[in-house]
Amino acid sequence: IYDLIPTGNMSSRKGLNGACSVHEYTGSFIGQSAHFKMTSVCGHVMTLDFIGKYNSWDKVDPAELFSKAPTEKKEANPKLSMVKFLQVEGRGCDCIVLWLDCDKEGENICFEVLDAVLPVMNKPRSTERTIYRAKFSSITDTDICNAMNHLGEPNRNEALSVDARQELDLRIGCAFTRFQTKYFQGKYGNLDSSLISFGPCQTPTLGFCVERHDKIQSFKPETYWVLQAKVNPEKESSLTLDWDRVRVFDREIAQMFLNITKMAKEAKVESVSKKEKVKQRPLALNTVEMLRVASAALGMGPQHAMQIAERLYMQGYISYPRTETTHYPENFDLKGCLRQQANNPYWAETVKALLSEGINRPRKGHDAGDHPPITPMKAATEAELGGDGWRLYEYITRHFIATVSADCKYLQTTISFSIGPERFTCIGKLVTSPGFTEIMPWHSIPLEESLPHCEKGDLFPIGEIKLLEKQTSPPDYLTEAELITLMEKHGIGTDASIPVHINNICQRNYVTVESGRRLKPTNLGIVLVHGYYKIDAELVLPTIRSAVEKQLNLIALGKANYHQVLEHTLDIFKRKFHYFVDSIAGMDELMEVSFSPLAATGKPLSRCGKCHRFMKYIQAKPSRLHCSHCDDTYSLPQNGTIKLYKELRCPLDDFELVLWSSGSRGKSYPLCPYCYNHPPFRDMKKGMGCNECTHPTCQHSLSMLGIGQCVECENGVLVLDSTSGPKWKMACNKCNVIVHFFENAHKVRVSPETCDLCDAALVDVDFNKAKSPLPGDETQHSGCVFCDPVFQDLVELKHAAMRHPMHRGGQGRRQGRGRGKGRRPGGRPNPKKPKDKMAALAAYFV
Numbered sequence: 001i002y003d004l005i006p007t008g009n010m011s012s013r014k015g016l017n018g019a020c021s022v023h024e025y026t027g028s029f030i031g032q033s034a035h036f037k038m039t040s041v042c043g044h045v046m047t048l049d050f051i052g053k054y055n056s057w058d059k060v061d062p063a064e065l066f067s068k069a070p071t072e073k074k075e076a077n078p079k080l081s082m083v084k085f086l087q088v089e090g091r092g093c094d095c096i097v098l099w100l101d102c103d104k105e106g107e108n109i110c111f112e113v114l115d116a117v118l119p120v121m122n123k124p125r126s127t128e129r130t131i132y133r134a135k136f137s138s139i140t141d142t143d144i145c146n147a148m149n150h151l152g153e154p155n156r157n158e159a160l161s162v163d164a165r166q167e168l169d170l171r172i173g174c175a176f177t178r179f180q181t182k183y184f185q186g187k188y189g190n191l192d193s194s195l196i197s198f199g200p201c202q203t204p205t206l207g208f209c210v211e212r213h214d215k216i217q218s219f220k221p222e223t224y225w226v227l228q229a230k231v232n233p234e235k236e237s238s239l240t241l242d243w244d245r246v247r248v249f250d251r252e253i254a255q256m257f258l259n260i261t262k263m264a265k266e267a268k269v270e271s272v273s274k275k276e277k278v279k280q281r282p283l284a285l286n287t288v289e290m291l292r293v294a295s296a297a298l299g300m301g302p303q304h305a306m307q308i309a310e311r312l313y314m315q316g317y318i319s320y321p322r323t324e325t326t327h328y329p330e331n332f333d334l335k336g337c338l339r340q341q342a343n344n345p346y347w348a349e350t351v352k353a354l355l356s357e358g359i360n361r362p363r364k365g366h367d368a369g370d371h372p373p374i375t376p377m378k379a380a381t382e383a384e385l386g387g388d389g390w391r392l393y394e395y396i397t398r399h400f401i402a403t404v405s406a407d408c409k410y411l412q413t414t415i416s417f418s419i420g421p422e423r424f425t426c427i428g429k430l431v432t433s434p435g436f437t438e439i440m441p442w443h444s445i446p447l448e449e450s451l452p453h454c455e456k457g458d459l460f461p462i463g464e465i466k467l468l469e470k471q472t473s474p475p476d477y478l479t480e481a482e483l484i485t486l487m488e489k490h491g492i493g494t495d496a497s498i499p500v501h502i503n504n505i506c507q508r509n510y511v512t513v514e515s516g517r518r519l520k521p522t523n524l525g526i527v528l529v530h531g532y533y534k535i536d537a538e539l540v541l542p543t544i545r546s547a548v549e550k551q552l553n554l555i556a557l558g559k560a561n562y563h564q565v566l567e568h569t570l571d572i573f574k575r576k577f578h579y580f581v582d583s584i585a586g587m588d589e590l591m592e593v594s595f596s597p598l599a600a601t602g603k604p605l606s607r608c609g610k611c612h613r614f615m616k617y618i619q620a621k622p623s624r625l626h627c628s629h630c631d632d633t634y635s636l637p638q639n640g641t642i643k644l645y646k647e648l649r650c651p652l653d654d655f656e657l658v659l660w661s662s663g664s665r666g667k668s669y670p671l672c673p674y675c676y677n678h679p680p681f682r683d684m685k686k687g688m689g690c691n692e693c694t695h696p697t698c699q700h701s702l703s704m705l706g707i708g709q710c711v712e713c714e715n716g717v718l719v720l721d722s723t724s725g726p727k728w729k730m731a732c733n734k735c736n737v738i739v740h741f742f743e744n745a746h747k748v749r750v751s752p753e754t755c756d757l758c759d760a761a762l763v764d765v766d767f768n769k770a771k772s773p774l775p776g777d778e779t780q781h782s783g784c785v786f787c788d789p790v791f792q793d794l795v796e797l798k799h800a801a802m803r804h805p806m807h808r809g810g811q812g813r814r815q816g817r818g819r820g821k822g823r824r825p826g827g828r829p830n831p832k833k834p835k836d837k838m839a840a841l842a843a844y845f846v
Contacts, residue, residue, distance in 0.1 A: 045112040090117030108162035138319035161556035189601025207540040210529035219474035225254035230463035233452035241424035284373030287495035295480035302499035326365030405436035490542035531587030599628035609655035634673040667731035708760025755784035
């Protein structure tokens with residue numbers, strides 16, 4: 001946008017968050033000279049969430065999430081410090097012009113930006129206007145300059161409708177998801193889904209897929225018979241005729257018709273009709289149609305197609321890709337867009353012909369009042385866009401050219417024959433004007449054998465008449481394109497959110513994408529939908545969500561009250577939730593049939609500290625340990641392997657330790673299943689392993705194996721992986737930094753003493769005499785991993801750049817393998833202290 005606005009004295013720089021650029025220039029604004037600053041945000045500035053304690057699944061009853069749980073707006077991405085960045089740039093400004101996307105989400109982001117910058121902007125005089133909104137549909141110089149000359153105001157109602165949708169989806173989705181996830185994961189071991197989620201749009205989307213699955217399962221094929229006749233107009237040629245009765249389901253009746261027709265020797269022409277028909281050019285392209293074609297013809301999932309379309313829009317190749325409109329406004333420059341395409345070798349001839357002969361006005365479609373249809377805005381080549389980007393751009397361009405092309409015209413000839421008392425028909429099509437099918441050849445009329453020239457009363461010899469036995473076939477699983485059509489028809493989701501809902505049901509393992517991008521429900525998806533039907537069908541039927549979407553649209557139009565819609569909808573779903581909880585046994589009965597109880601799942605791995613019997617390790621997502629005797633389940637770290645750790649026990653609770661590993665190249669650490677779920681000390685959180693445990697004397701704890709502060713992150717400590725020999729390593733207990741050292745050493749131990757220079761714990765290393773890299777054939781050495789020159793070449797960092805305070809270069813120190821530069825940020829305490837045992841014990845009891 002900045003590149004397209006005529007400016008003077010330009011300068012550009014990065015903002016304080018390092019993600020957004022700030023462009024400054026001078027120009028005129030509403031007839032006055034002005035200094036401009038132009039910058040951007042990265043999607044939503046804020047996100048809605050519950051306050052602190054209500055984010056805990058263990059401490060809060062999900063029913064409270066409908067009304068009691070307060071929500072707050074939090075920064076969507078705290079690392080970007082977007083609010084601070086906007087305030088720094090907005091301080092002292094007089095006016096703000098909002099150039100966010102021109103849809104409801106964009107309108108919502110407008111008000112998020114205003115909430116951040118209005119408090120620091122200069123206070124306006126009483127009647128002075130300071131907030132402006134630019135409305136545009138494509139990033140072209142004409143559109144951008146036009147938007148700058150016709151500034152409006154942001155729409156509060158559209159922003160409120162997004163706020164309402166966010167709050168409804170958060171409260172309803174979290175309440176149902178938390179309840180059913182805890183209930184079923186606590187009972188069944190092979191669900192193979194880390195989250196059993198519910199969503200007001202996601203669940204009806206899954207419902208469509210399961211409904212089709214049920215039709216396939218309940219389908220009973222029926223046998224039917226078809227009479228097929230062939231006539232020979234000439235010696236060498238034959239013509240296949242279609243029976244007017246189409247088919248019969250009774251074998252004896254079919255045989256009777258065959259016997260009657262076999263008595264005739266010739267087929268008589270009863271009538272010949274010729275009719276000129278028209279195949280209409282397509283309506284202009286909107287989001288839903290683009291996603292349908294991308295899935296059905298280009299083999300792209302809706303989420304992927306939407307990401308590519310957004311990228312093409314940001315680069316200025318197409319107009320805004322989120323639109324429900326299929327009608328071009330009267331003043332839209334169709335010829336200007338068409339001229340852009342006059343030099344592309346794929347369609348140059350067609351475009352030049354249209355420009356010289358005159359274009360056809362596109363068909364009158366639906367005007368949703370949001371954006372013009374998706375249109376190519378500038379020429380591109382396959383080399384520029386590459387791969388999927390070019391394929392989608394090519395389709396959008398061909399579709400646009402087709403909308404201003406002529407309709408396809410063809411002549412349809414229908415010949416009616418009689419063979420005995422039975423009637424047969426033969427149809428032929430001859431294209432007279434290909435029209436738009438030249439640019440969209442996949443829509444062209446298929447080439448058929450030409451029909452013979454004949455008149456009423458002509459007789460043709462019969463080649464053969466036979467009875468074909470066939471069976472009715474079940475419908476196929478829904479394709480993504482068919483699902484998108486159903487979602488649009490029933491008002492489930494918006495053009496922007498449809499791809500997200502389809503992606504969610506795939507991610508949750510409710511459906512799998514089969515060949516031809518068909519969606520096949522998994523066992524879990526089928527049981528969930530059947531369970532909802534059994535308890536409360538409205539949870540899965542599209543009707544209730546469709547009604548909510550209509551209410552949200554009324555908020556956007558200013559015809560419904562935001563608070564009333566929110567309160568009324570939450571009240572309905574709160575009642576449904578209580579009924580669902582009371583009736584969960586109905587769904588549980590279906591689950592029992594399809595899934596194994598925890599006690600019957602998994603394999604014995606480690607002993608429980610309470611009953612000393614073996615607990616079972618359940619590998620299916622989410623992986624966990626279950627003690628069937630105590631009926632307790634212990635969650636484990638995900639995305640790695642778990643094995644028994646030398647049958648060693650935790651000194652606090654007597655549970656056998658297990659070892660988690662992300663693979664030979666990753667990190668590994670032991671953990672106590674009980675401590676991992678129930679932190680034993682105040683300074684520990686749920687989900688911490690032994691490498692973060694602050695027990696003062698346990699040989700596996702941070703106190704005994706911690707070496708020094710992480711070379712990359714703020715609070716991490718590098719901890720010796722005592723299982724990694726002979727390829728020894730230490731790994732950060734917070735981030736993914738791994739330091740490989742002392743390869744082939746016989747023994748590596750962490751010493752109780754610390755380094756005088758950097759406070760890291762010293763390390764005692766023993767090498768075998770034959771493999772010792774130590775000077776003077778020594779086999780033992782004690783020193784600091786970071787500062788000792790003897791260890792200098794034996795340490796190598798992976799995954800990150802090393803920046804320890806002692807690696808500063810100079811004084812002959814090498815910055816070679818795995819060594820980095822940079823000083824530790826000043827004043828950061830070393831998390832490794834205090835080191836001596838009595839001080840550590842004292843720190844505990846305090």
